[in-house]
Amino acid sequence: MPDDPISLDxxxxxxxxxxxxxxxxxxxxxxxxxxxxxxxxxxxxxxxxAPAQTWQEAAEKARYLISLLAGTSVGRxxxxxxxxxxxxxxxxxxxxxxxxxxxxxxxxxx
Numbered sequence: 742m743p744d745d746p747i748s749l750d751x752x753x754x755x756x757x758x759x760x761x762x763x764x765x766x767x768x769x770x771x772x773x774x775x776x777x778x779x780x781x782x783x784x785x786x787x788x789x790x791a792p793a794q795t796w797q798e799a800a801e802k803a804r805y806l807i808s809l810l811a812g813t814s815v816g817r818x819x820x821x822x823x824x825x826x827x828x829x830x831x832x833x834x835x836x837x838x839x840x841x842x843x844x845x846x847x848x849x850x851x
Contacts, residue, residue: 800832 784805793799810816811825 797836800836804829804832 788802788805793802807825807828811822815821816825
């Protein structure tokens with residue numbers, strides 16, 4: 742006869758089950774936050790490791806810093822949020838334009 746695991750949750754009251762579920766979810770959130778902080782630290786090491794080689798790389802670094810600012814109380818101010826949105830849109834628009842410019846230059850040189 743195999744030993745089947747016993748689900749202790751079934752033997753607990755509703756309030757106790759709820760309390761345990763809350764603790765489990767909090768532990769999951771904390772683990773996710775630790776992993777996110779580690780990934781952010783790795784990204785920042787990568788971004789600091791060498792200067793940008795192109796305007797697009799510089800814009801990506803700026804985009805990262807702007808997203809950090811946007812998450813602060815200062816960045817959540819509606820006027821600053823509009824400015825942040827506008828700058829990110831400018832980066833996107835200019836990056837699309839520079840790709841077209843690079844392609845046009847490559848086409849002319851061929």
